[in-house]
Amino acid sequence: MANDNEIIDNIANKEYEFGFVTDIEMDVAPAGLSEETIRYISAKKNEPEWLLDWRLKGLQAFSRTKLPEWQNFPLPKIDFQKISYYAAPKSKKKYDSLDQVDPELLATFAKLGIPLSEQKTLAGVAVDVVFDSVSVTTTYKEKLKELGIIFCSFGEAVREHPELVRKYVGSVVPHSDNIFASLNTAAFSDGSFVYIPKGVRCPMELSTYFRINTENTGQFERTLIIADEGSYVSYLEGCTAPMRDENQLHAAVVELIAMENAEIKYSTVQNWYPGDKNGKGGIYNFVTKRGICKGANAKISWTQVETGSAITWKYPSVILQGDNSTGEFYSVAVTRNKQVADTGTKMYHIGRNTRSRIISKGISAGEGQNSYRGLVQIGPKADQARNFTQCDSLLIGDRCGAHTFPYIESKNNTATVEHEATTSKIGEDQIFYLNQRGIDSEKAVALIINGYAREVLNQLPMEFAVEAQKLLSITLEGSVG
Amino acid sequence: MLIIKNLHAGVEGKQILKGINLTVGAGEVHAIMGPNGSGKSSLASVLAGKENYDVTEGEVIFQGKNLLDMSPEVRAREGVFLAFQYPIEIPGVSNINFLKTALAEIRTYKGLPPLDAKEFLRQSKEKQKLVEFDAKLVNRSLNEGFSGGEKKRNEIFQLAMLEPALSILDETDSGLDIDALRIVSKGVNKLRSSNNAFIIITHYQRLLEYIVPDFVHVLYNGRIVKSGTKELALELEDKGYDWLKEEAHENAATI
Ligand SMILES: Nc1ncnc2c1ncn2[C@@H]1O[C@H](COP(=O)(O)OP(=O)(O)OP(=O)(O)O)[C@@H](O)[C@H]1O
Ligand SMILES: [Mg+2]
Numbered sequence: 001m002a003n004d005n006e007i008i009d010n011i012a013n014k015e016y017e018f019g020f021v022t023d024i025e026m027d028v029a030p031a032g033l034s035e036e037t038i039r040y041i042s043a044k045k046n047e048p049e050w051l052l053d054w055r056l057k058g059l060q061a062f063s064r065t066k067l068p069e070w071q072n073f074p075l076p077k078i079d080f081q082k083i084s085y086y087a088a089p090k091s092k093k094k095y096d097s098l099d100q101v102d103p104e105l106l107a108t109f110a111k112l113g114i115p116l117s118e119q120k121t122l123a124g125v126a127v128d129v130v131f132d133s134v135s136v137t138t139t140y141k142e143k144l145k146e147l148g149i150i151f152c153s154f155g156e157a158v159r160e161h162p163e164l165v166r167k168y169v170g171s172v173v174p175h176s177d178n179i180f181a182s183l184n185t186a187a188f189s190d191g192s193f194v195y196i197p198k199g200v201r202c203p204m205e206l207s208t209y210f211r212i213n214t215e216n217t218g219q220f221e222r223t224l225i226i227a228d229e230g231s232y233v234s235y236l237e238g239c240t241a242p243m244r245d246e247n248q249l250h251a252a253v254v255e256l257i258a259m260e261n262a263e264i265k266y267s268t269v270q271n272w273y274p275g276d277k278n279g280k281g282g283i284y285n286f287v288t289k290r291g292i293c294k295g296a297n298a299k300i301s302w303t304q305v306e307t308g309s310a311i312t313w314k315y316p317s318v319i320l321q322g323d324n325s326t327g328e329f330y331s332v333a334v335t336r337n338k339q340v341a342d343t344g345t346k347m348y349h350i351g352r353n354t355r356s357r358i359i360s361k362g363i364s365a366g367e368g369q370n371s372y373r374g375l376v377q378i379g380p381k382a383d384q385a386r387n388f389t390q391c392d393s394l395l396i397g398d399r400c401g402a403h404t405f406p407y408i409e410s411k412n413n414t415a416t417v418e419h420e421a422t423t424s425k426i427g428e429d430q431i432f433y434l435n436q437r438g439i440d441s442e443k444a445v446a447l448i449i450n451g452y453a454r455e456v457l458n459q460l461p462m463e464f465a466v467e468a469q470k471l472l473s474i475t476l477e478g479s480v481g
Numbered sequence: 482m483l484i485i486k487n488l489h490a491g492v493e494g495k496q497i498l499k500g501i502n503l504t505v506g507a508g509e510v511h512a513i514m515g516p517n518g519s520g521k522s523s524l525a526s527v528l529a530g531k532e533n534y535d536v537t538e539g540e541v542i543f544q545g546k547n548l549l550d551m552s553p554e555v556r557a558r559e560g561v562f563l564a565f566q567y568p569i570e571i572p573g574v575s576n577i578n579f580l581k582t583a584l585a586e587i588r589t590y591k592g593l594p595p596l597d598a599k600e601f602l603r604q605s606k607e608k609q610k611l612v613e614f615d616a617k618l619v620n621r622s623l624n625e626g627f628s629g630g631e632k633k634r635n636e637i638f639q640l641a642m643l644e645p646a647l648s649i650l651d652e653t654d655s656g657l658d659i660d661a662l663r664i665v666s667k668g669v670n671k672l673r674s675s676n677n678a679f680i681i682i683t684h685y686q687r688l689l690e691y692i693v694p695d696f697v698h699v700l701y702n703g704r705i706v707k708s709g710t711k712e713l714a715l716e717l718e719d720k721g722y723d724w725l726k727e728e729a730h731e732n733a734a735t736i
Contacts, residue, residue, distance in 0.1 A: 428532070428533075429569050430569050430571055432529075432531055432553060432569075433565065433568070433569040434579075434583075435530070435552070435553035436529050436530075436553055436554075436556075436563050436565075437557055437579070437580075437583035437639065437643065438557040438583050438586040438587040438590070438643070439554060439582055439586055440552075440554045440586075443582065443586070447574050447579065447582065448571060448574065450573070450574070451571055451572055451573025451574035451622065451623075452572065452573050453573070454573035455573070
């Protein structure tokens with residue numbers, strides 16, 4: 001029991017430490033993006049001079065850049081001056097008990113099989129008794145420490161390991177990369193930091209799920225993962241439960257760095273609020289994710305299951321600099337109602353004998369629009385580089401859309417680039433076949449979808465895969481009339 | 482078990498079944514033969530509840546209940562099984578997981594708990610043996626890339642697992658090699674009991690040498706134009722369908 005009390009105390013302290021609850025000033029910070037705001041944020045966080053300078057560079061780049069126009073969906077007007085850039089991270093509504101939470105949300109939690117204690121955290125009920133995940137977190141942290149692994153919030157990393165952060169932040173996604181990356185650079189709230197020392201194989205999946213404060217890191221999250229020579233890490237981002245969030249715009253940045261012989265596996269399950277049936281509300285999820293295989297034989301693998309957000313716009317990419325390095329991208333993106341997903345990857349083959357593999361599975365239902373957009377670039381020195389791309393679209397109903405935009409640029413004629421694409425519909429014959437074996441249409445569709453997405457789901461760590469599978473079924477419930 | 486009365490059905494306004502009458506009792510095996518396009522598969526589809534068929538007249542009583550009122554999955558759970566003439570491929574869905582799901586649905590409907598993993602595995606092994614179903618196929622994607630014969634055998638493996646009251650086999654013999662035909666027939670014979678019934682659609686009397694039917698019916702132009710015992714199949718093998726077609730047309734003319 002003493003242990004439990006300690007844990008509760010720890011949480012309380014943590015909240016204080018990060019100023020989530022007590023710092024009332026945060027809530028009154030004026031909306032709008034200006035040098036003043038940035039200086040204010042940086043000062044609030046007690047940041048070193050170099051970080052403030054970098055933020056300001058981001059702000060300058062942001063001010064110079066226009067919103068992109070190449071997308072094939074109407075980009076809603078975003079008033080950047082109306083956003084509060086130092087909102088209290090815990091802007092979600094607080095409830096005293098689960099009774100006050102939207103029953104529909106709870107029903108979804110129940111279907112996903114999320115334990116009651118976690119349901120509370122996710123729904124935004126004041127955390128009081130989440131013993132399980134807290135104790136799990138503490139035991140994990142100790143174990144990781146023994147191995148020299150650093151896994152902490154971005155803010156903590158800036159304080160405790162400034163030399164690492166300074167060396168690598170912005171090295172893969174520069175402050176001027178694109179307008180949303182610039183915005184993030186200027187105004188990022190917090191995020192995660194991981195460092196795996198040489199030769200260390202991280203013994204567990206690192207997950208934001210286990211970090212109490214993570215659901216609240218806000219709309220401009222920043223993640224930096226460094227895998228030193230010969231190390232391995234598997235990182236899980238997000239959570240399969242539908243996160244109610246009042247923020248309209250999410251512009252996160254993720255940077256991965258894999259040194260020689262290192263491997264990073266990064267898995268995402270994204271289920272932000274998609275808006276209602278008529279497309280009202282919902283998150284704009286504009287994320288920049290990029291990794292670099294710096295050394296020879298390095299490997300970076302992105303796996304994503306995207307079911308949420310009103311608009312998802314992201315292209316997790318890999319720069320294959322080291323010889324023999326490998327980049328992978330496995331994606332399932334679901335759109336229904338009026339959701340839009342424009343996602344894909346970029347593989348930059350720079351080193352010799354570099355390999356990349358792209359498996360993209362789009363599923364569109366309702367009036368959802370799903371685009372795959374990918375670039376495979378083979379540089380002049382990338383002898384014997386190889387790429388395989390498979391890009392499948394599945395349509396449910398006839399009001400949705402699937403689009404593919406594969407770009408290939410090759411400057412080396414020893415390279416092999418293969419591209420396969422299919423578009424299919426869930427066949428009535430398939431559903432009838434399953435019906436005839438006693439399976440109702442809803443379940444039949446779920447089976448077919450999960451079968452279709454199998455290749456991608458198989459890339460996810462076991463427990464995550466099970467949840468993602470359930471999530472796909474639930475997301476598409478009622479899509480087949 | 483099954484009573485079909487004056488069943489009329491069609492697709493997109495095209496009349497295909499034009500007054501089928503057929504009674505199948507528990508423990509019986511009925512064979513349905515007839516020329517291509519006569520409506521055999523259509524009859525099977527209508528019984529299984531395929532949506533694009535419109536029933537315009539008649540009724541079907543299955544174990545005392547109105548079959549036509551039920552959705553396809555409820556018919557299946559009630560015990561109607563159709564071994565498809567052309568089994569469907571479903572990529573990525575493992576054969577065995579699909580069967581587990583199907584069995585669980587049927588058992589839940591009957592108020593039974595799902596089988597535990599061990600018992601399911603035991604039964605699946607036993608039934609695989611019964612139809613000599615290749616163990617490798619059990620874990621592959623449902624029918625994906627299966628050969629014609631493997632698909633047919635998979636249908637009978639599923640039949641053996643789900644133990645339906647009424648099984649309709651639509652040309653299960655076509656595509657099976659001679660050995661497979663014998664094996665599958667042997668399996669079906671083992672599954673026969675006084676509690677279940679079979680409707681076997683076939684073009685070849687050879688199958689009926691293995692699975693001996695109690696009755697043989699000839700479907701022609703949407704009607705059963707002749708019924709008899711297993712000797713009728715031999716006669717058809719010998720004479721073809723022309724004599725029956727003529728008879729049918731004469732009858733139609735006099736009506
Ligand atoms: N969806 C459809 N649209 C139009 N006509 C159809 C449709 N389905 C079946 N038919 C027609 O109904 C008739 C009966 O077809 P059915 O498949 O029942 O024949 P069958 O007796 O099983 O033939 P076979 O021995 O060749 O398998 C055929 O003329 C066929 O073309
Ligand atoms: Mg047929």
